[in-house]
Amino acid sequence: MKFKKLTSLMLVTAVTASMLAGCGGGSNEVSSTNSTGDNSSASAGGGKTDAVESSGNENQEITEFSYFITMPGKEINDDNEIAQIIAEKTGVKVKETWLTGQTAAEATGTLVAGGEYPDFIDSDDMSVLVDAGALLPLDEYIDQYPEFKETWFTEAEWDKFRQPDGHIYWINPFGNTYGESKATTHNDEAFWIQVKVLEWAGYPDIQTLDEYFDLLESYIEANPTMEDGTENIAYTILCEDWRYFCLENAGQFLAGYPNDGSVIVNKETMTIEDYNTSEDTIKYLRKLNEEYHKGYVDPESFTQTYDEYIAKLSTGRVLGMVDQWWNFAYTVNDVFKQQGLDLKGCNYVPLGLTTERGMENRWHTYDDTVNQASGIAISVDCKDPDKAFKFLVDICMDQELHDLRFWGIEGVDYLVDDEGLFYRTDEMRKNWADTAYQAAHRCQYSYFPQWGGTHTDGKNAMKPEEQPSEFMSDMAEPLVKCFEAYGVTTYPGMIDSVVETNAEWFPMYSFSNNFTTETPGGTAWALMGECKHEWLPKVVMADDFDKGWQDYMTAYSACKPEDFLSEMQAILDTFK
Numbered sequence: 275m276k277f278k279k280l281t282s283l284m285l286v287t288a289v290t291a292s293m294l295a296g297c298g299g300g301s302n303e304v305s306s307t308n309s310t311g312d313n314s315s316a317s318a319g320g321g322k323t324d325a326v327e328s329s330g331n332e333n334q335e336i337t338e339f340s341y342f343i344t345m346p347g348k349e350i351n352d353d354n355e356i357a358q359i360i361a362e363k364t365g366v367k368v369k370e371t372w373l374t375g376q377t378a379a380e381a382t383g384t385l386v387a388g389g390e391y392p393d394f395i396d397s398d399d400m401s402v403l404v405d406a407g408a409l410l411p412l413d414e415y416i417d418q419y420p421e422f423k424e425t426w427f428t429e430a431e432w433d434k435f436r437q438p439d440g441h442i443y444w445i446n447p448f449g450n451t452y453g454e455s456k457a458t459t460h461n462d463e464a465f466w467i468q469v470k471v472l473e474w475a476g477y478p479d480i481q482t483l484d485e486y487f488d489l490l491e492s493y494i495e496a497n498p499t500m501e502d503g504t505e506n507i508a509y510t511i512l513c514e515d516w517r518y519f520c521l522e523n524a525g526q527f528l529a530g531y532p533n534d535g536s537v538i539v540n541k542e543t544m545t546i547e548d549y550n551t552s553e554d555t556i557k558y559l560r561k562l563n564e565e566y567h568k569g570y571v572d573p574e575s576f577t578q579t580y581d582e583y584i585a586k587l588s589t590g591r592v593l594g595m596v597d598q599w600w601n602f603a604y605t606v607n608d609v610f611k612q613q614g615l616d617l618k619g620c621n622y623v624p625l626g627l628t629t630e631r632g633m634e635n636r637w638h639t640y641d642d643t644v645n646q647a648s649g650i651a652i653s654v655d656c657k658d659p660d661k662a663f664k665f666l667v668d669i670c671m672d673q674e675l676h677d678l679r680f681w682g683i684e685g686v687d688y689l690v691d692d693e694g695l696f697y698r699t700d701e702m703r704k705n706w707a708d709t710a711y712q713a714a715h716r717c718q719y720s721y722f723p724q725w726g727g728t729h730t731d732g733k734n735a736m737k738p739e740e741q742p743s744e745f746m747s748d749m750a751e752p753l754v755k756c757f758e759a760y761g762v763t764t765y766p767g768m769i770d771s772v773v774e775t776n777a778e779w780f781p782m783y784s785f786s787n788n789f790t791t792e793t794p795g796g797t798a799w800a801l802m803g804e805c806k807h808e809w810l811p812k813v814v815m816a817d818d819f820d821k822g823w824q825d826y827m828t829a830y831s832a833c834k835p836e837d838f839l840s841e842m843q844a845i846l847d848t849f850k
Contacts, residue, residue: 334365339662341394341650343721344381346580347372348712356678356717363675366665368394368719377515391653393662396444396721398516400648401790404443409651411441415663422667426450426723427644434646434784444649445666447721449642453728456740457640460599460624460765463519463533464637467594469756470619477759481631483528483558487565490593494570500591501618507592509565510572512583512601513811520596521575521814522806525555528629532636532776535783536799537842544850546782546843548835550806554629556823559810563819576811590620599624599765608707616750623756626769638771643780647787650721670723673730679718680737682706687715688738696734696741703748706738779849782842794834795841801833 349370350357361367371392373381378398385391386406395403403409416423416432423432426445435442451457465486471493472478480486490508499505512520523535526549531538538547549555565571572578578586586592587602588609603622610616626635656662669675681688681696687706688696698706705711725736735741738748746754746763762768779785789796809826816822 336361336365336367337658337661338367338369339394339657339665340369340371340392341721342371342381342385342392342396344373344378344397344399345721346374347720348709350717351713354713354717355715356682359683360669360675360678360717360719364665364668366661368665368722370719370721391655393653393656394650394666395653396447396648396650398648398787400444400651401437401788403651403653404437405790408653409443410654410656410659411443412445412652412663413442415652415659416442416445418663419667419671422671426670430778431644431646434644435649444651445723446645446649447670447723449644450723450725451642451727452725452730452736453732455640455727456735456742457726457766458740458742458745458764459603460638460769462637462639463523463527463596463598464624464769465524465594465596465627466622466624468590468592468620469623469752471593472623472756472759473619473752477756480625481628481633483561483627483629486594486625486627487561487570491565491568491570493593504589504591507572507586508570509594510578510583510586510592511562511575511595511814512578512580512597513576513807514578514580514583517580517601518807518810519598520601521810523549524596525549525552525558527635527637528558528627529554530628530634530636532639532780533783534779534781536786537782537839539777539779539782539846541777544846546839546846548839550802550830550835551827557629559813559823560819562814563816563822566814567817571814576815590615590618594622608709611704611707611750612709617752619750619752621750621753623753623768624765626771634772635769636771636774638766638769639776639780640766640771640773641776643776644784645781645787646784650723666722669719670725676725676736677729679724682716694731694733695743696738697744697747698738777849779846782846785845786838786842789838789841793841794837796838798834798836798838802830802835802838805829805833 347370349372352369357367376384379402382397382399382402385395386402386408391403391408395409397403400409427435432442435444435446437443465483467480467486467489471489472480474493474497475489478485478489480489487509494506494508497506512518523533526534526538529538529549529552531549538549538552539545540547562571566573572586572592574582574586584602584605587595587606590610590613607616607621610620624637626637628635650666652659652662652666669679684690687702688698689702690696706716726740727736728734729736735744738744742763749757757763757767760768786799789799791797791800805826809829813819813822813826
């Protein structure tokens with residue numbers, strides 16, 4: 275497996291000597307003085323901004339940058355405590371604004387139409403922003419920080435971000451591992467199921483789609499409601515906007531392929547295949563159709579919004595669904611913990627289902643995944659591009675700042691044992707999951723570059739959820755019992771995917787997501803998306819599945835998918 279083996283996280287050119295003195299460094303030679311030292315007087319009930327050692331830069335001018343992300347998210351308070359600490363150390367504070375009431379495409383279009391842009395921006399339609407002249411080329415800025423350039427991506431990976439004019443306009447902030455991987459969660463897609471369902475059934479070996487739905491049916495028949503009388507939902511589907519991946523792309527996984535997203539890559543023949551028309555996809559949709567007519571698929575699946583979907587999951591009523599971890603877990607799991615639903619077995623675990631028993635599955639990706647289709651960009655309206663880019667580098671390359679983002683303040687949000695290992699108390703975990711505490715205190719700057727993997731001290735994990743002891747301590751008893759029953763210690767263990775190195779082209783969706791209607795393939799890609807979004811719900815609900823499928827195929831063929839597949843094949847051919 276490919277993991278980044280770095281020699282240092284701290285950019286000497288990015289941090290001043292005075293800041294180094296206050297931060298205790300950030301290289302592999304981490305100072306023995308931790309970020310708060312022994313002078314912290316903050317209580318566990320709430321951090322104080324004076325709890326962290328001064329960086330020596332308190333009197334520097336603090337610049338507030340705006341950042342718009344075309345994803346739903348939670349805004350933090352203007353006086354957020356950790357945001358203020360980071361501002362005192364870097365001279366930068368970021369006001370994050372998230373997507374509300376619009377699709378990502380609509381929000382991006384509104385920005386372009388208005389002609390005014392935030393300092394930072396992350397959109398699912400980056401090419402639209404490039405075409406509008408909204409983004410600054412980042413090449414020269416990247417070159418100013420050679421350590422960041424060399425460690426964040428390889429030369430080949432950086433080149434994937436270059437647009438037709440030869441410039442790099444954005445940096446994907448996710449998916450990079452420092453040192454050894456410590457992944458405990460499955461951040462990818464899966465069929466998810468509540469642990470209480472598995473416990474009720476005696477922790478069965480579920481490998482196929484049919485077995486999965488058989489279990490859901492049996493549980494619902496025996497347990498139609500929750501303890502409070504609320505009706506259980508066997509299976510729901512999110513179909514709103516671009517998130518309809520929760521419905522449309524399971525066929526590739528059920529056939530044993532990894533998440534190339536828009537196509538299947540046949541490695542034996544090095545050819546592109548269309549999973550939309552595959553036998554595995556037909557079987558998958560036929561099964562959904564059967565379950566829908568039996569009453570086990572949520573009838574609100576095709577009309578519910580993302581917010582309604584998250585609210586529904588958060589009640590603990592939904593037994594199963596297909597989704598990506600990042601799309602639901604960070605919000606839903608916090609609610610479960612606050613309401614005690616985790617103690618009732620409502621947490622979800624992933625299953626790596628296939629069409630037939632005994633097939634290999636590739637639901638979990640073990641390598642770093644470089645998605646070049648989107649990322650953090652600096653707009654042409656940025657008030658101070660040099661300072662903005664320096665902050666983008668510092669926030670991930672300075673270990674102390676990274677700790678503040680994801681661990682919080684020592685003595686307030688975590689403690690350090692005699693072996694130097696970070697840990698939290700039950701009260702700290704409860705605080706970290708509390709929405710009011712998050713708004714007032716926690717500041718992850720979650721769409722800025724960040725590391726997974728091993729802390730530069732060589733002992734801890736970059737993030738609490740990857741700290742083995744913390745990961746297990748934070749798990750409710752029903753989840754612990756489930757892991758023990760299946761003999762695993764992590765979420766990926768529940769899936770048991772094939773461990774393999776990513777191919778150079780992986781994931782192919784990072785290419786297709788940049789397609790525009792300027793080419794026949796790009797036009798076909800846009801039409802295919804519109805067609806699937808309209809027709810897949812109809813196929814699932816059709817009274818006659820075979821007729822519904824044929825009607826869908828007629829509409830799908832009119833999109834000329836062969837034009838799209840041909841352009842994707844041309845891209846794949848460059849890797850031969």
